[in-house]
Amino acid sequence: MGFRSFLHRLTAPAPKGTSPNGPCKMICVVNHELKMGKGKVAAQVGHAAVMATMNAGSHTPFLLDYWLSTGQKKVCVKGTDAEHLLALEQMAKQAGIQTTLVHDAGHTQIPSGSLTVLALGPDADDRLESITGELKLL
């Protein structure tokens, strides 16, 4: 897919027959144990969103198109710690949902290499709910 046609498709209708039925979103599970401040969390979710978008462009372009053309909804929820995020990652992989892990470069606040965010999707709401439906909003 050409990058310009990719950009063009942001405003075009999603391709027929390839979209999920109903709403879709990206979930960002934030590692709550790290006690990151508001700006730090926001930057890490920014990393996750960009990385997951590029992953989806490579692996699930129809889901990406659909998500972008329907408002690129993102929801941030709390994960207990790194172990919790990795367990959720495994569940998502088994369900065929795209996963993206963000490790911090360690410039500020937390140790280098810390697992800060797990991004799931973009994918259909109901598929994501089966993995993260019990988690509290950040």
Next chain:
Amino acid sequence: MGFRSFLHRLTAPAPKGTSPNGPCKMICVVNHELKMGKGKVAAQVGHAAVMATMNAGSHTPFLLDYWLSTGQKKVCVKGTDAEHLLALEQMAKQAGIQTTLVHDAGHTQIPSGSLTVLALGPDADDRLESITGELKLL
């Protein structure tokens, strides 16, 4: 630029002669007047990061390459209100820096259409500092 080659270039060295001299980053100026919670701010910065990345892919691909291959640094700072964000946007435009505005869809917390984030760049640190150097970290 093909989307796959765009992805490949994430790990490749920046093209010679087209990169800024020294470090570069993306600045996200968050509208502090809206008193958004941590998860809301993170989602809005996520929108800004994805939109600014796609804008840069279209308009300043060499800056995007350089930023992605050097760790896609993002810094979140506080703007006073929507008027402040729009004034910063004008200053950045006059300096030739890419600007991206995020308006909230209004699903939660704040009125629909609120200006939540101004993203500047990616661009060279020193060029961005001239616009946002006085602003406090979020």
